[in-house]
Amino acid sequence: MTNDDIKPVIELALPDKFVEQIKNNEAIILHGGDDHLIQYWLRQYDLPSLWQNKVVAASSAGSDALVKYFWTCDWRQCLKGLNILPIKFIPHYKSSYGNNDPRGPIDWEKAYEELVKYGDESLPIQALEEGEFIIIEK
Numbered sequence: 001m002t003n004d005d006i007k008p009v010i011e012l013a014l015p016d017k018f019v020e021q022i023k024n025n026e027a028i029i030l031h032g033g034d035d036h037l038i039q040y041w042l043r044q045y046d047l048p049s050l051w052q053n054k055v056v057a058a059s060s061a062g063s064d065a066l067v068k069y070f071w072t073c074d075w076r077q078c079l080k081g082l083n084i085l086p087i088k089f090i091p092h093y094k095s096s097y098g099n100n101d102p103r104g105p106i107d108w109e110k111a112y113e114e115l116v117k118y119g120d121e122s123l124p125i126q127a128l129e130e131g132e133f134i135i136i137e138k
Contacts, residue, residue: 010029011025015041015044018044018045019045019050022050022051022054023050025054026054026055027054027055027056027057028051028054028055028056028057029056029057029058029062030056030057030058030059030061030062030063030065030066031058031059031060031061031062032059032060032061032062032091033060033061033062034061034074035061035064035065035070035072035074035075035079038061038062038064038065039065039081039082042065042082043082047082047084048084059091060073060091060092061091063089063091063128064079064081064089064091065081065082066081066082066084066085066089067081067082067083067084067085067086067087067088067089067126068080068081068083068085068086068087068088068119068120068123069081069088069089069115069118069119069120069123070088070089070090070091070115071088071089071090071111071112071114071115071118073091073092073097073098073106076098076103076106076111077114078114078115078118078119080119085136085138086123087123087124087125087126087136088115088116088118088119088123088124088125088126089125089126089127089128090108090111090112090115090125090126090127090128091128092128092129092130093108093112093127093128093129094108094127094129095129095130097130108127112125112127115127
């Protein structure tokens with residue numbers, strides 16, 4: 001068997017099977033979407049305990065959920081995350097995200113400054129542009 005023969009299995013997380021799904025997998029991917037909805041469901045679980053020794057990858061709203069504070073592109077305000085990672089976060093930084101929004105383009109510098117002043121001002125800010133990523137080992 002070669003690596004070409006191995007096909008990844010992607011399984012949609014479901015509330016009634018979530019704990020078992022996490023136990024049966026080595027990697028978890030949190031996609032983007034609605035910040036409030038993803039946090040609502042993730043708050044139902046003891047994630048640090050469930051995710052122990054797992055690889056967790058996240059993007060956009062999935063990343064927002066993991067941090068202490070974030071600036072959301074959809075709501076254009078600072079919000080609290082689940083505080084799994086002690087950082088502040090801005091997804092899609094300096095991108096065209098929101099350019100077609102009736103509110104107009106996002107003022108990224110203003111967003112950054114709002115996040116600097118929000119919550120614990122000593123926390124570092126990760127403002128990731130499209131295609132950028134960081135690796136945090138915990």
